[in-house]
Amino acid sequence: MKNPFEKMPTVLTADELIDKAFRRAEKAASAYNPPGGKVAKARQREELRVRTVSNVVRDNLRKILDRTPGVSTLPKFYQELVDTLVDRDQFHKSLARVNWAVKTIRNLEQRHVEKIRFERDPKEIAKLRRAFYGRVADILHEIDDDLRYLNQARNVLKELPVVDLELPTVVIAGHPNVGKSTLLRALTNARPEVASYPFTTKGINVGQFEEHYLKYQVIDTPGLLDRPLSERNEVEKQAILALKHLGDVIIYIFDPSEYCGFPIEEQMHLFEEIYSEFGEFPFIVAINKVDIAEDEKVRTVEEFVRVKGLEPVKISALTGExxxxxxxxxxxxVEPKARELAKKIMEKELSKFREGL
Ligand code: GDP
Structure with a gap:
């Protein structure tokens, strides 16, 4: 799936939009040389100005509405993330007010055009057009805060990570420097930091691998599953919640060499936290850096993990062991899920193929 807000356009401020619309109207009017006498000319020119301003403004605003997905129609993963970034209520209210502006300007346009068509005095005709301009400017100023809010929201929403929500997904957890990103690179085609993640400064790492024609996704989220709960702020907690809608299995990494800078007791403590936080998920524990770790420490971690009823895998993300x-x-x-997805894709392709026959 692409970023759901990818197509959301830049939102101009009230003054920028007014400026743009008025300039367009002037350009159109000066290029227009309608037939007829003085009154007829004035009427048609002013009508063109009114219509142009209305069209430019409404097209601009409608584009925002058309290209912004309804948050509640998004997959849960994105809904949770949107909530970490914007106030959903405010977001919807602002969109509703933009919609109100579109309709109101449309009505004003009709009313002013009608009046212009009945007016016989060129001065009065110009006055009607100016009155319309004034009303449009008022309406846009009235929603200026909403426009500014939507533009800010757009800028952060565009940074949402791009992940494939359908693929079976492995989430990697463990303290910083235990080897998460090294493992991700070793398992997948990931380039470092392919998608940005607005809750951490480092970005989210996403990679995929294929096995027997089935695809899997692996995700490493620096800053989220690498430190104790007490150190996470509200936004991070929410982002962790979002991960629950995405992940199918967790790989928890230990570094018994302690080169990561965290003693194994501390790593065990973090494991306990994440294990209980993601209680409903299947867990795989990987004991990393076995190429340099002391056997004694490796054994301690192994025993700790076995007590939990899990059988750890000893690895070296660096050597490939x-x-x-x-x-x-x-x-x-996760193979059952991958198979199901592959079947779905195949069926879709087949039905496309049959339709083409
Ligand atoms: P992250 O912060 O958990 O993503 O950790 P990194 O993947 O950046 O790894 C931290 C450091 O540990 C890097 O210098 C890696 O080269 C090193 N490292 C990772 N895995 C291994 C391993 O299996 N063996 C050894 N010797 N070093 C490793």
């Missing part, structure tokens, strides 16, 4: 086994463990858990 144990990665096949880790991949197999992932596939074992």
């Amino acid at each position: 144990g990665l096949e086994e880790l991949k197999n463990r992932v596939i074992e858990i």
Whole structure:
């Protein structure tokens, strides 16, 4: 799936939009040389100005409405993320007020054009047009805060991470420097930081791999699943909630070499937190850096994990040791979902093919 707000246009401020519409109207009017006498000419020119201003403004505003998806129609993952970024209520209210402006300007246009058509005095005709301009400017100023809010919202919403919501997804967790991104790169085609993630400064890492023609997605979210709950703010907690709509399995990484800078006791503590937070998820524990870790420490972690009823996989993300086994463990858990998706895609292609016959 693409970023759902990808097509949302830049939202001009009231003054920018007024300026744009009035300039367009002047340009159109000066290029227009209608037939007829003085009154007829004035009427047609002023009508053209009114229509042009109305069209430019309404097209501009309608584009915002048409290209902004309704938040409640989005998949849950994106709904949760939108809530971390914007006040959904305010967002909807602002859109509703833009809609109100479109309708009101349309009505004013009709009314003023009618009056212009009946007026016989060129001065009065110009006055009617000026009155229309004034009303349009008032309406736009009235929704200026909404326009500004929508533009701000657009700028952050465009930064939402682009992930494939249908693919079976593995989420990697563990302290900083335990080897999460190294593992991601080793397992997948990921380039570092392919998608931005507005809740952390580092961006989200997304990669995919294929096995037996089935596709899987792996995600590493720096800043979210790498430190204790008490250190996470509200926005981060919400973003973690969003991850729950995305992930199918968690790989938790330990670094028994402690080169990451966190003693194994601390790593165990974080594991407990994430394990209970994601209680409903299948967990795979990977003990990383076995190429440099002391056996003693590796064993301690192993025993700790086994007590939880889990069998850890020993790996080195750097040398590749144990990665096949880790991949197999992932596939074992999520293959049914991958198969189902592949079947769905195949059926869709087949029906397209049949329609073409
Ligand atoms: P992240 O912060 O969890 O994403 O950790 P990184 O993937 O950036 O890894 C932190 C450091 O550990 C880097 O210098 C990696 O090269 C190193 N590293 C990662 N995995 C291994 C491993 O299996 N063995 C060794 N020796 N170093 C590793």
